[in-house]
Amino acid sequence: MTVSKHLTRTLVAAAAALLVWHAPAEAAPKKEFKLAWSIYVGWMPWQWAADHGIVDKWAKKYGIKIDVVQFNDYVESINQFTAGGFDALTATNMDTLSIPSVGGVDTTAVIVGDFSNGNDAVILKDKKALTDIKGQKVNLVQFSVSHYLLARALESIGSSEKDVDVVNTSDADMVAAWATPDVTSVVTWNPIVAEIMGTPAANKVFDSSQIPGEIIDLTVANTETLKDNPDFGKALAGIWYETMAAMSAKTPDGAAAREAMGKASGTDLAGYEAQLAATRMFYKPDEAASFAKSAEIGATMDHVRTFLFDHGLMGDGAASADVVGIELADGKVLGDKANVKFRFTDTYMAAAAAGKL
Amino acid sequence: MSVLSIADVWKEYGEHVVLEGISLEIAERSFVALVGPSGCGKSTFLKMLLSEERPSRGSILLDGAPLAAEPEAGRGVVFQRYSVFPHLTALGNVMLGLEIGASRFWGKLWGARRRAAAEEARALLEAVGLAEATDKYPAQLSGGMQQRLALAQALATKPRVLLLDEPFGALDPGIRAEIHQLMKRLWHERPLTVVMVTHDMSEAFTLATRVIAFERRRNEPSDGGRYGATITQDIPVWPPRVAGQVTGLFESPGRDDPAPVAGTSRDDLALQGVRA
């Protein structure tokens, strides 16, 4: 079971941190970088790129080395990034804000990879309408994007979290939990959604396509590292869009890439393509760059930070959601301008679009 | 009439014969000591009297009826060690048998019946010289006191036969002499028939009315255990002791000293066998 592993990892991380606490003080240009990623439909390209020499190719071009490390546990990868063990990370916009940014680690979204367009869903057993969720126990990973989706779903029917009981449930056990009679509603993500929807009594009553563009999957990097080593950001973008082009190609090679990614995430080509269909992938850098610059991002981050503040996740002493500043791609700042810890930028995606990498 | 009648008893473990053709009549109120070298089967024989083991052949009758197949209240026992229960006080140990007999479900008495049982147990403890130790746990008692306690505990249920398996073998000589006195007194005062296994010749002749030696007639390695031990000597102790009739001569402490005892050369051999 992963629980003791979590504890051990947290302890090991703490011990490692004790040993290397002075490391960030050295600001000398780095040559070696580490990216932490975990299994999710929109992040599978990283492993494929590493396996097919794309990572090394771009790293060599900029004279650096990039290590791509897979985590079985998503939250642990974020914690490791926050503790300073990694330079880059795959994470959602919400988790980036709540963990590294609130934790004082200035973080920049280098690549806006996709947004969830149905991959996250509210599922009820037997009942068919979202309003039926009132008064139920809802099993979900608390403080995750599922929790956010639930809050947005309840908002859409003019109710709030007070009308339900949230039960924190590990994603690893969600399918087993669904099979028990006392679990009647869950909020979760793919591939668990697909698994649960495969059972007879499951009804999807709300999903992320109803809040498009709000659950965004990013590749982020430590802002300071990025400022000192802009080549690292460029290399990341170069790797990403070469991989995007390869996997989106309507050719046998493209299908082979998608099949490999599907297999690596525990499904097959059809399963992976079904997940891709519920994901708005930005295959082209210009699309990603324009989404990153759009006003929607500002509105989304305002929703997200309000949600986090309401759940006490913006820091304990926080008087309002303004405590952590979020800089948007056009330079506008949400919240405290003197404490900007989360930055959106189209720099690297635009450079990729312009072929200037 | 005999309390115990043993007729042609054999004990075999597969090919290995431990005892062969044992026949013995044990009279009411006698004190029989079983002696012999190590491995001669005297302890196995006692285990059969206890029903801890069963004979392969032959019969053992208690008051004319075949022995029950498992240990029972009529046959009390004192072992060399672990005879008393560490979790009970001296009083509790002696009361245990009384409580078990009187309370079939709980094995425990309360109120007036408990007080009566405690009175009886106290009297027994006094008889074995443990009046001062009633509330002590066995771990707080010396080895000699523990064996006194074991005697009192066994006597509480008034067994028909008392079986002793080297009960005093682990005690220091001085302590042993004292406890021999006690043993003799108890045998004189109570309606007891005793069978005792010992490897101490002096002890056998100090206490018993009759000493029985077990030995293998043939004990060559080439025999491969095909010949078991049998009774080689059956010596009535002289002058005869009669239960209840205490004579000054036999009560003198000097007899209990481990001085050489008049006996046949066989006994010396047996003694050497044990000590070797």
Add this chain to the structure above:
Amino acid sequence: MRLINRRPEAGFGRLLMIVPFVLVVLTYLIASAARLAENPADKLLPSPASMMAAVTRMAFEADKRTGDFLLWVDTSASLGRILAALAIATAISLVLGIAIGLLPYLRSLAGGFVAVISVVPPLALLPILFIVLGLGETSKIALIVIGIAPFMTRDLALRVSELPPQQIIKAQTLGASSWQLVLRVVLPQLLPRLIDGLRLSLGPAWLFLIAAEAIASESGLGFRIFLVRRYLAMDVIIPYVIWITLLAFLMDRLLVLLQARAFPWFAGARATA
């Protein structure tokens, strides 16, 4: 003088005992101060002040959303689960342990089975537990029971078989039936040994409790740790870990005390056995 013969004086020995604790605290303080100097918002090694603030918030201030005092709600939920599980495991292991240790038929029937069951990793069977028992309290308590009862049963069966056979024979010559033998000879001697087994089971019991609470829960010490881990709130996690350690340590001490008080004969009997 050989090292093995050098002994600290009584007072110095006590001083030595606290040295590792002081070292750990000092190391933490230095590392924490260094990380906080780099990044005042660092969450990995929070300062004692922010941990105190977290403790105050969790223990003495009502939660904004639920109005509960979270630390106490969590503690009573966890203690309720672990005590229920320990009680059930104790009852099961006493009955089974005595039966297996004493009755040859049951030993043949169940001895091997319990030996095998006691090495099954219960966490791997959680999905089955959920489906059979649901996600509520039952499955959490069951996980702990399944985690520790087979071990305790084996331990007790072994303790029964370690009772000197003379005692069993002796009790029979006093007229005891099998039931009386259990009630008056075996059970009372097993209870203090059961406490030994319970003490050894406390560690695994807490582990299984926290694992169970991490998977699906609304309250509990393990639940809180895994919940706030979601945003790396070590300022809550570290005091919670210290609190759990303290609770486990106190339970252990209480058992030792109970053993000494309730079974005054046991220390002597153990020393002479």
